[in-house]
Amino acid sequence: MTARKRVSRRAKVLGAGIAAAALVGTAAATASPLTAGGNGHGKGGKQPRNVILLIGDGMGDSEITAARNYQVGANGRLNLDTLPSTGAYTTYSLMKGTNTPDYVTDSAASGSGWATGTKTYNGAISVDTNGKKVPTILENAKAAGYNTGDVSTAEMQDATPAVLGSHVTSRDCKGPSATSAKCPANAIENGGDGSISEQLMQTRPDVLLGGGRKYLDEKVTAGTYAGQTVLDQGRAQGYQVATNATELQNAPLGKPLLGAFAPGNLDLEWVGPTPTREGTPAQRCAVNPKRDAAQPHLSQMADVAINRLDALSRDGKGAKGRGGSDDKGFFLQIEGASIDKQDHAANPCGQIGENVEFDKAVGKALDYQKKNPNTLVVVTGDHGHTSQIVGAGSKTAGFTATLTTADNAPMTISYATSAELTGQEHTGTQIRIAAGGPQADRVEGVTNQTDLFTTMSVALGLKGD
Template identity: 45%
Template sequence: MRKIAAPVAMAAAGFLFIGGGVAVADIADPFGANRLTGDKTTQVIAEAKEGPAKNVILLIGDGMGDQEITQARNYEVGAGGTLPGIDALPLTGQMTTYSVTAEGDADYVPDSAATGTGWATGQKTYDNAVSVDHQGNPLKSILKYAKDKGLKTGNVTTSEVQDATPAVLAASVKQRACYSPSRVEQCGDDALDKGGAGSISEQHISTRADLTMGGGAEYFDDEILAGEYEGQTVLESAEAEGFNVINTADELEALTVADQEAPVLGLFEPKNMVREWAETVAPVGGYYADDAVTCQPNPEVPSTSPDLAAMTSKSLELLENDKGFFLQVEGASIDKADHARDACGQIGETIAFDKAVQEALAFAEADGETLVIVTADHSHNAQLTEGPDDNVPSIRLLTNEGSEMGIVYPSGGHSGTQIRVAAYGPGAANVTGLIDQTDLFGIMSRGLQLDTDAPDDEPTTAPTESPSSEPSETPTGEPTESPSGDPTETPSGDPTETPSGEPTETPTGEPSGTPGGEPTGSPSTDGDGAGGGTDGGSGADTDPAPNAPRGGLAETGGPAAIAAIAAGIALLGGSAALWKQRRSGH
């Protein structure tokens, strides 16, 4: 996609100018919708660079299925446009995301804890599980393996840092609701005073990534119940351990170091960071309203908080070093807006995520030794469709190119379809074709040449019982988080819609110390809403070496990968010939 360089001349040539500084041809002109200007074979082969990679940047758009990408593209840059980050990666594939039950059967609609565990550890597990296997045994994450090698590590999100996606890198707990020491029932035997490794907040401190940033500040105010810092807050323990705690965008910008001597803990908001665009909840039958809606900036965004692109850019500056780094960046509230049926919120978060991807790609292009992977954890329920039933939540938006777009929310939960995965840099060819989420662990760990077969120094405790495959109690009503993303607010909205899955408020009731044990009361913490229930057992990945090559194009490298790609894209030659015929009028 051409960037605007000479607006007057390009306008005279028939280009339209759409939000984001991207020019597109008039799609109604002959061949105006074409995305190709010639054969791509040479370019694709050139992009299939061999590893290893010095650095890996993994960017996760939570809930960002193909529907969400298409809706954001249509709204922001038009149907014929290209998102300058997400759509720019040269090598793409598709990725399966299912979780598993206690019996090892497929659970087709996963939550963010199970999916995150997949790429963080290479193993599938049950919904609600954070980097533990189906028996509740802790699994070592790729961030910890990277630390073992002496690489710098970073963990950035727009959610609470205790949320599932950032948590899978830093913690191992049987229930994702184990945010902080006071959540005694949710933490069960993972609590420090029960002999466990502690809550997610506490494990962020003990894991000691060089850089951890997002929301969730209020959970660090909980008092620790056992150990060296008993009676002190988690935040006080972080400061005692040498963490540099920051709370504003200005403090972030002023940083010059993030390492093991002075790791950075950036806590910018009490809970989830506020969404970039103002909330526009789709009402029941809203598709048939008289006027389409235009999205607006969110006036509630704190001026003191950095956006995701700023956090990403600064993280790359702080983590860059001669040995290399691993960085995970999550755009968390695409998912949270989807759960709330917030069409503008969802699109705005996707656009904000795209800007973070642009920062990562700019770094990788200049560096030449960085693998960038862009994907999601799971797909979601927002549907780009028309003519929906008038008894379901729906809305029409007026896009930047002046067309109307209908979005329908048939449920409040996730969907289980495969999702896009795209990559750039050394080893990027490994994402092509169809892979599984767990393959990302191998792709990244091999790329960084991590020793994932070394003995694990983490304690392994056999659980007292196997995980329950029964789903947890279902929340009533669809979650409609406030822009602050308060995980404890009561779900509201259409009382006839039942989002299945990920938690939206603090669980209450019986403890859940066993793996997959039923989280009690309404599910907990983030409005992430997994389909298929918040709790199910899992079967561990039966591959004894999750990082070992599995064969096929997605797992080959070097000349074999290049040859395979060249053969696999031979069809492009036929497409190019047909395109040339069409261009010449034949």
């Protein structure tokens, strides 16, 4: 065993011309170096070659437990349960103008926290509380010679995928048409970098997969690509485009890959009962009959992204890695977006189906890690959410539905953070974070969401310990 002193971390808080700091305690830790040929699930102490970050949007402990109970039973274990290092992190954002804590974050501020290491206000995309852009983990990794990827079941312009490759003052500035009104300082005609869509094309991850095709079809209003669509801009900057699962699987390696598989978010995996004030009979969920068969599932997108980035990082053309003998690896973020969206909609089968598919994507990452134990895999959420498991058949102040689990037992889920059925809200609870592979022990204990940026940066050699 070799001793390693855990880094003393700070969550950067910028705004109003001053920087406040949120300190996270230090702790001594021991770590065993990961042995060559190991299964990749150990904690490990060596330098990772690759980092895979998997985000279950809105995936708090209650969402994980509901998915586990339903899919594998109370005594079963999901893929995400098998990671050896587990901790919790705080998720608060900041009040714009005062920099006091906003205890209930949104996905934009939350994602900006781990993407940049900087706390910001709800709605901000990788800018500080003054609206100043802050470099992201993906941008830093790309500049250092790593291959990069960004995958989501939401619109690729949605908050979580957007934070890696764009900087705007409002998450609503997804396409050129909205930016001049909602983010005037970011509009190209005002000297800015453009909408989220335009900036993602400029950042150009090697793999960019999700929905949001309607924003790519918008016309650019100013600059080099004025009059052309955002998708035209992407093609001009080297992207090949896939629009269905077949094209995704068959895309050649020669160019970066842009997959746009729906006008908006990708379709849900499962459907089921709508909660009511009086509850529902116990029942199982069903596969969504309206799901577009041409759309890839998250696990398929994850598999393609991982294998594609692995191949690109071994083609002999990448920047040399630490030590000068091997090409650098990759950074990849994979998001299961509609766990959150179906929590908002009080849709238990929609929520659980997305969590189960997300867990399949976690399985793809762990399968890769078994063969490539120099890969750090991190699995977490971005904020807490509304669903609660309550006594079977009980009524609450909110809306309930009862599902029959893998144990053939009833599980009642309650939604009670809003008086409106489809207006359920986030909560401010801390979130589980788990990891496996070299440097996985950095996530243990209670940390701050912004510490994840430091963990990944140090893992990729982008920042000193």
